[in-house]
Amino acid sequence: MTDLRSMIQVVLQQAGYRTWLVDLQHLVVVCFEDDAVMGFACIFEDAATLLERWRSVETAFLTRYAEDIKTAGDKAWNVYSAFLCAGPADAVQAREIRWIEEDLERTRKLAATGVVSRDELITALLPVLPFQYQPRLDVEDLTQRLRKRIAAIAPAAADSALDETVPVTDVVRLLRPEK
Numbered sequence: 001m002t003d004l005r006s007m008i009q010v011v012l013q014q015a016g017y018r019t020w021l022v023d024l025q026h027l028v029v030v031c032f033e034d035d036a037v038m039g040f041a042c043i044f045e046d047a048a049t050l051l052e053r054w055r056s057v058e059t060a061f062l063t064r065y066a067e068d069i070k071t072a073g074d075k076a077w078n079v080y081s082a083f084l085c086a087g088p089a090d091a092v093q094a095r096e097i098r099w100i101e102e103d104l105e106r107t108r109k110l111a112a113t114g115v116v117s118r119d120e121l122i123t124a125l126l127p128v129l130p131f132q133y134q135p136r137l138d139v140e141d142l143t144q145r146l147r148k149r150i151a152a153i154a155p156a157a158a159d160s161a162l163d164e165t166v167p168v169t170d171v172v173r174l175l176r177p178e179k
């Protein structure tokens with residue numbers, strides 16, 4: 001569990017949050033805050049414990065930070081509770097854990113089980129993380145790619161433009177739009 005807690009802190013800090021650890025109901029939780037969002041992430045032993053205790057941990061957090069939330073202004077609309085565990089959930093538990101996120105009372109909720117890698121953690125915390133876009137380019141021959149682009153722009157020059165035996169003046173002539 002310590003590794004997951006450290007991973008949570010690192011991911012949230014890299015996203016621009018201030019983080020600190022707090023003991024809530026004998027659980028060490030990671031609290032986080034920036035200019036627009038505040039909340040906490042709690043790690044449970046297993047899915048059953050998560051289901052049994054999430055609501056009381058949320059209440060403990062809200063009680064402890066009630067005064068801060070009252071004075072937070074618009075940020076009070078962006079209070080998040082993240083309930084996580086590394087262990088898997090069975091089908092019934094998985095459905096009940098999804099329902100946690102649909103509970104719209106008090107805080108916005110994130111809940112996930114089977115969180116063991118950084119990528120799984122990022123997926124679980126996506127709603128509180130900055131937009132993340134990772135373009136993926138297909139592996140292809142760059143010459144073939146350039147040939148396709150030339151064919152799209154000037155079909156008549158597609159075969160000649162990359163042929164070293166064709167004089168440059170001929171390629172230029174082929175690239176000019178027809179009148």
